[in-house]
Amino acid sequence: MAETINEPQGTGPVVTEHGGEKPEHVSAIHLISHSPIFYWWPVWFFGFIMAGITWAMGDKVELGTGFWITVHPNSILGLAYTLIVFFVFLVTNMSLRGLISYMVIMFGLFIVVLFAWLGWWDDILFIIPDIHIYMNLGFYLAISILTFIAWTLSFFIFDRLDYWRIVPGQVTLEHLVGGGEESHDTTRLVFEQLHVDFFKHYLLGLGAGDLKMSMGGSSAKEYYIPNVLFADYKVKKIQSLIKRKPE
Numbered sequence: 001m002a003e004t005i006n007e008p009q010g011t012g013p014v015v016t017e018h019g020g021e022k023p024e025h026v027s028a029i030h031l032i033s034h035s036p037i038f039y040w041w042p043v044w045f046f047g048f049i050m051a052g053i054t055w056a057m058g059d060k061v062e063l064g065t066g067f068w069i070t071v072h073p074n075s076i077l078g079l080a081y082t083l084i085v086f087f088v089f090l091v092t093n094m095s096l097r098g099l100i101s102y103m104v105i106m107f108g109l110f111i112v113v114l115f116a117w118l119g120w121w122d123d124i125l126f127i128i129p130d131i132h133i134y135m136n137l138g139f140y141l142a143i144s145i146l147t148f149i150a151w152t153l154s155f156f157i158f159d160r161l162d163y164w165r166i167v168p169g170q171v172t173l174e175h176l177v178g179g180g181e182e183s184h185d186t187t188r189l190v191f192e193q194l195h196v197d198f199f200k201h202y203l204l205g206l207g208a209g210d211l212k213m214s215m216g217g218s219s220a221k222e223y224y225i226p227n228v229l230f231a232d233y234k235v236k237k238i239q240s241l242i243k244r245k246p247e
Contacts, residue, residue: 029237031164031211034227037154039092039204040147042084047144050081054137061136070137078133081140091199164213164225166238171213173223184221190214193235207232 054077058070072078161176171189173182194210201208209231215221228234 044148051140
């Protein structure tokens with residue numbers, strides 16, 4: 001979907017990062033481009049869950065003389081966490097946009113049904129217990145804490161050092177560190193939301209999306225703004241905002 005900016009007008013509250021909006025009108029929209037580490041939240045989220053399960057239900061295992069670690073007796077826990085990390089790694093490093101992502105989903109469902117019809121799932125599930133993956137409590141805590149710290153610093157600090165601010169009649173790239181800004185008139189601005197990657201944007205991004213702004217006129221430029229939270233919501237609000245005239 002592409003939206004051409006014409007004759008902005010009006011005033012009102014600011015649309016925040018989390019999609020919050022005060023009543024009446026919108027006076028500015030902030031677009032924050034997040035780093036790919038934003039999609040890695042399942043690694044620390046499920047890591048803490050695995051750590052809690054291991055702490056509550058794990059067994060003490062002695063390694064060497066007088067050195068004990070806590071390990072859950074069921075290897076399924078370690079296998080599940082390995083698959084979660086692999087899925088996040090795969091999705092964040094492969095782009096499956098638009099129709100391709102839905103084709104992958106349909107192919108996956110076809111494989112599930114095919115294996116069930118051939119009776120292969122019993123054999124596969126029988127093999128799984130022989131895949132022994134054990135992770136101790138210290139591993140779950142270490143990987144979860146480190147990933148959570150990196151995710152938090154990126155999401156709440158580093159990603160917000162540069163952002164786009166759209167107001168009636170003007171769009172500005174603002175830099176919090178070092179000062180300075182880059183402003184453009186919105187008369188010939190084309191705002192476009194790119195095709196959605198179902199796995200990354202919906203499953204991991206919870207509604208994130210990639211946006212593109214194209215500047216028309218003599219100083220034609222294009223700006224790519226990836227990983228914007230609530231992309232659909234922001235596009236609709238920008239569409240409403242650009243119809244108003246600046247005061």
